[in-house]
Amino acid sequence: MTVLYGEGRSAMRVSELPCAVAAARAAAASLGLAADEAVVLHDSNKLTLRLLPCDVVARVAPVADQVARLEVELAQRLTEMGSPVAALAPRVTPDVHERDGFVVTLWTYCEPAVPPEVPPAAYADALARLHAGMRQLDVPAPHFTVRVDRAQRLLADRDRTPALAEADRRLLDGTLGRLRRAIGERDTAEQLLHGEPHPGNLLATESGPLFVDLETCCRGPVEFDLAHAPDDVAEHCADIDRDLLHDCRLLVLAMITTWRWDRHDRLPNGRRLAGEWLGRLREASAEVR
The missing domain is CATH 3.30.200.20 (Phosphorylase Kinase; domain 1)
Known part of the structure; x- marks a missing residue:
């Protein structure tokens, strides 16, 4: 994912x-x-x-x-x-x-690299170096669970999410709550994170990959950041908790699915994506039972 x-x-x-x-x-x-x-x-x-x-x-x-x-x-x-x-x-x-x-x-301004895609190994290396730098900074930042709170408040506001079916509303809210608890119960080191280091926030430049959009920084386990990257990036990462990464990926998927149901959201094809992502979450929920 x-x-x-x-x-x-x-x-x-x-x-x-x-x-x-x-x-x-x-x-x-x-x-x-x-x-x-x-x-x-x-x-x-x-x-x-x-x-x-x-x-x-x-x-x-x-x-x-x-x-x-x-x-x-x-x-x-x-x-x-x-x-x-x-x-x-x-x-x-x-x-x-x-x-x-x-x-x-x-x-x-940085000239884009050719080709413009960042290979998985280079992606993983850039993210590891970013995290190493962030570990040296002592700046106030919200915990990643603040975003979970915002997502659950949006789900509770039916005026903001009028097109969301009640069964899907329960699925999203239950998934967010369950994964928040599961991640919180782990004895995992936390640090300053980028918050959304997905491919749209990583520039492939002639001098190497560079992250942008640092306004999303938060605190949490590095697996939360890694959950935003393409799946094959994790194959080049050592010393990560694979089970925690799985939970973080589902948590992030539930959050971004929730944002797409906000009636103010104008992401192109947002509702189509939300429908696809709900299908993945239903499959994951069935596996938990």
């Missing part, structure tokens, strides 16, 4: 795009960077732009929906340690810029 979608990864509203682009260009201009052109690289909960001719990457989000200062702090400290994360833009002071209701952060 490869998990590609995290919590609330719906695209920025179309009406917000021109203002978000203008905010990014204005932030760059205030630092003396020429940003005559903005090329959209990715549109999710954050808008990612390549600004030209200064050739830096701008990440833009509404003020209310971001934890940019933590992300900037983590990126700066992890880069200094040589961890495989995208670096902040050179020649400017690392900071968070607020413009017209948006926050803008500026990053180094």
Whole structure:
């Protein structure tokens, strides 16, 4: 199972795009960077732009929906340690810029590698090096179970999830509760994690794989992070609890399935994916009985 979608990864509203682009260009201009052109690289909960001719990457989000200062702090400290994360833009002071209701952060543009896929062994190595760097940081971060709580609150809110059948609602809630207890009862070391190191948050660059989107960081067992990666990545990981990884994979699957039933979710083909994932969870539930 490869998990590609995290919590609330719906695209920025179309009406917000021109203002978000203008905010990014204005932030760059205030630092003396020429940003005559903005090329959209990715549109999710954050808008990612390549600004030209200064050739830096701008990440833009509404003020209310971001934890940019933590992300900037983590990126700066992890880069200094040589961890495989995208670096902040050179020649400017690392900071968070607020413009017209948006926050803008500026990053180094990295040429994509050819081919663009990261091989499983390189993926596993990059994640292990990221975790090694994160173990050296003492920063406040929520426990991964906070996300389980949010998912269960969403399931309890029938106004937010009106299309979800009651049997499937019970299945999701029961799966989340059961796996949260099972994972919590294990005597497992926990540390700072990326939170969502799925393939969409790993760039294949000419200088090697680099993780992005550090705003999802949380605390928990490394198996929770590994649960977001393609299955064959785990084959290259030593010293992991395979049973715990299995439980974490099912837990993450139940969470991302829940997000797809939120009536505000705008992920393309989200409901089709939710139906497929519910089928997997039904099979897993039947095996437990």
